Amino acid sequence: MLGALAQASGAVDDCVEAAAWALSDNELLASLDAAHKVGQRLAAVQLGLVRELDARGLAVAEGASSTSVWLRDRLRLSSRSARQLVQLAATLDAAPPAVRDAVHTGSITVEQGRVLAETIAALPVEAGPEVADKATELLITWADRFDPATLSRLGERVLAHVAPDLADQAELAALKRATERAEARRHVTLSGQQDGQVRLSGTLDTETASLLREAIDPLCAPAGEHDERSPGQRRADALGEICRLALRTGDLPDNGGDRPQLVVTMSLDALVNGVRAGTLETGVRLTPGAVRRLACDSAVLPAVLGGNSQILDVGRQRRLFTGPLRRALVLRDGGCAFPGCDRPSRWCDGHHVRHWADGGTTTLGNAVLLCGHHHRLLHQGDWTVRIAADDRPEFLPPAWMDPLRTPRRNLYHRRC
Template sequence: MTLSTASYAALADLAVPFAPPSPHGLDDSELLALKRELAEIRRRLDAADSAVSAEIANRSRPELGYDGLAQRLGARTPEKLIQRVAGVTARDARTQIRVGGLVASLTDDAPPAEPWLRPVAAAVAAGDLSLDAADAIRTGLGKPGSGVTVAALSDAVERLLHYARELTIEKLGARAREIRASLDAEHVAEREELLRSQRYLHLVPLSTGMTRLDGLLDPESAAQVTAVFDAATSPRRGGPRFVDPTAAAAQADALLEDSRTTEQIALDTFVELLRLGTLADVTAFIGARKPAVQVLVTQADLDRQAGVAFIEGQSEALSTQTAKRHVCESGSLPILMESGQVLNLGRELRLYNRKQRMALAARDGGCIWPGCDRPPSWCEAHHIVEWSRNGRTDIADGVLLCKHHHLLVHNNGWQIIRRGSQYAIVPPAAIDPSRTPRIVRTKSPAMRRLESLQKHPPARTLADPPPPPQQARELVSV
């Protein structure tokens, strides 16, 4: 333990009065090192805490009735007892019990109920994985089913444990659901319908005279609403600013100078859309122009009418039937991912055009910066070699960056390089004297699906249509 963290040694000695020391005197490297040490201490404490919570749940199991620990102490459930004793939320109590059960299974003599999750339990017990990360993997992958074997889930767990080092909890859960959808593609439509059935909107009058909006959007509905709200507010939230022509730039500047908060702009947009809807001719379709929602699907899955599709900006997989419906409504744009020369502009034009941005969005899935969660609609197309230095406006030489990271590259000495089809971020010497390139991975689930199909092509059945003579499309945007 370093000198800066020595005062934390008394954490476990409850007889010693404790007050956290001030970190103000630490330099940057010491501050981050201390944060990492505290995070590991927290993970270790949480692992022990979850095991205790699981034992409380075991001693309060339903068959014990009023003799169970929780009910003897006046708590209806073990979760309620844990909330009362530890002062945690109901969600935290449930997570502690679920993950604690996994950790306890490591020492049980009986065969574990979920053997594919033993590496997750071991990572939690070792203090390498947080409870929330473990629960995200567990709930995202689900249980074995038709076509999804224990071996397949075990392989998925190993991959997710590797991803856990670099992904946020939310993105780790999304990646787990993505893997499950890929393993169980034939049931994607059922899960899609289940989510759709859970959508709702409530208006809740409050005693203050205000009314609260409360609701849940299924992924397809959320994509349409998000597209409208992004168009209304994105420059205020770090969205595109390098825009052309002049009128678009002026519009973005006006939005930035608007005195309303971003949340107020979003609500006013919602109310105005409803108002415009009531003014429409009741005999006509409302909104002939659909929100700009991009659905991405591999051509192989579209031809087979099997597999999965993805809505840009949404983590949940959709069925190819939904993708085909969008093809029917909006048409499609073929995107050849490896050689998009037909969309290249060379030195003729400086800015990437709409079709190029769609191809970049399909390939990158948002800002390529590690850890950044900005979707494609919030990003700008960055020339790896600046146009002013004879760079080309070509797909291979462009990447998506959000405004913050775009400015970071231009103003703080960071660099993006390309090695074949891979891209890497090179930190400035002040951050890393060796300037070691950091490989970035695509955030597009559709692109990952394409890579998976290229490595493991699906077996064709007699019912499958024959492939076209020369397949020109790999991804389709609809």
């Protein structure tokens, strides 16, 4: 191995001496992809060495208290990086052979391999090896398209694709465990400071945090263009305002005040019977019990909006995407709909696919949710957005980027 690593080091020397400025655009992009792949493969080799060293106990034999402490000193790493290196080596060592092979060949990154290993290890025992193999194959396919964070979110619902009969039961069990942990750890602390201030700290369960966010978000907006408060200061002021309103009249703003406007992506029967998990408009999953508790004190908004009380198509009468129409837009897009953007819905505005000034209507079929950056980018004219046949937005890149202008979609906010 030492000889092979010496050859690899010599090849790296050649790359360092090569002039990047002399590469064409295509060569530059290809070189970046190749360097990344080689780097990931070498990282996998290093993890294998760390795992073998840890298994042999060489670090302890040399007097170190642990392998991570020894690595910190020998490789001059931070304590956190050394611990992560040992943990990652153990995680990948326990991964299915297909995942390890994909990491070693550079088909997936080391971080993606960690996500896949942890996802497969978390599958219920009753799923069996056959289901685990199917999940592994699907996750490796997904890894070709998604970053580790998105891959982790998709992995939470992988059973819905490979074993639908087990998916609901497994998700409910996982949600129950997570809810129990969150409820056990919940706390709020008010600590008096010497200067008369009070330090507020704590941890909230998902249900309580959702209630707090619904109440506090509408009051956090800057008060005009000359508002110099930081986001943290605005949140603190909003919390004080909520307390004052609650003590006085309970008259909170319609868009997030008196009671949370709960968007439930399930049938009414499923909600009433409490047999499936629910999803808030933020994408957070809740147990059926939590959904039913919120429903007792909330205005529950069905996933299919419309009817006499909730009209989606407001035509030319209104220009802004507000009220039930905005909630429907958030429910459909989940956040900024531009490909690859992870901005949440509360940072986004509704955009007319066909501009209002050109006769476009304020309807769900003429709307797309965009963050500020991509809203400005779209108005520059190089990118084009349209609503596809399945009523979801897709974006056409400029011709200089993709001569075929192949439609692209945001898969980050997709709910499996």
